[in-house]
Structures are given as C-alpha cells and as structure tokens.
Amino acid sequence: MRGKNTKTRHSYFQDIFDVVRLTPHGRVTTYGSVANYLGTVTPRMVGWAMNKSFREDPPVPAHRVVNRKGELSGRNFFSSPTMMQEMLESEGITIEQNQIRDFKEVLWDPSIELKEE
C-alpha cells in the first residue's frame, strides 16, 4: 500500500468511472445518460472525469462515451483524433461523418439497462 487511499473514496469521479466501465463491448453511452443515472453529477462532469480516466487503472473505456448526438466529441482528447473511431469500429460500431450510425441501436443507457424493477 502506498498509504494513499485510506479515506480517498466516494469520489464522484469514481462513480462515473464505474458506470462507464460497465458499458458493454460494442456499445456506447452518453454523458447525459451516465449523469442521469448517477443523478448527482452533470453531463459536463462526466466528460471532465474522462480526462482523469486516462490515469485510472483499470482504464476506462472513454471511447464508448459520446454526446447525445452520437458524435465522437472527445476524439480530440485521445492519442490520435482517429483513435476513438478506430476503437469503436474495432468493436463493430460503424461511424460516418464523425457520427455513430444507428446510434440509438448501439446506445447503452445505464438508467435503462441497470434499472431496477
């Protein structure tokens, strides 16, 4: 132990990381969906948390998080502007004009998929 995370917990960022990590392979989610699922954070915060996600371990599939329009708004934050698209296409997602085709079909909304009945 590095005597570091003794009380470092319950960070809102951790909740965001956790939800994003639950995003299935070949699916995508939105900032708003994650924020809405948590209910305590805003969509902006989700995107902002993604910045820190690069240093997180295990890494967070930030490439599976897009905006509500289905656009790869965060592609510019990856190693390469095309990195995000390459990763999504590698998972079977088709992207055209920087936008996910059949976005609603590959959309994975935690508020719906993880909802309790």
Next chain:
DNA sequence: CGTTTGACGGTCC
C-alpha cells in the same frame, strides 16, 4: 476560499 472550467443537455428563437 472565490472564480473558472468543462469530451454536455435542453430549451428557446
């Protein structure tokens, strides 16, 4: 400890 930000979202026009 006040201000700014931030990979957004929804509404308004």
Next chain:
DNA sequence: CGGACCGCCAAAC
C-alpha cells in the same frame, strides 16, 4: 434545422 444561451455541479487553479 441550427445557432445561441443558460443551467449544472464538482474539480482545478
């Protein structure tokens, strides 16, 4: 259909 504007709320400075 699209541009503009406000709200959100914690983290970063």
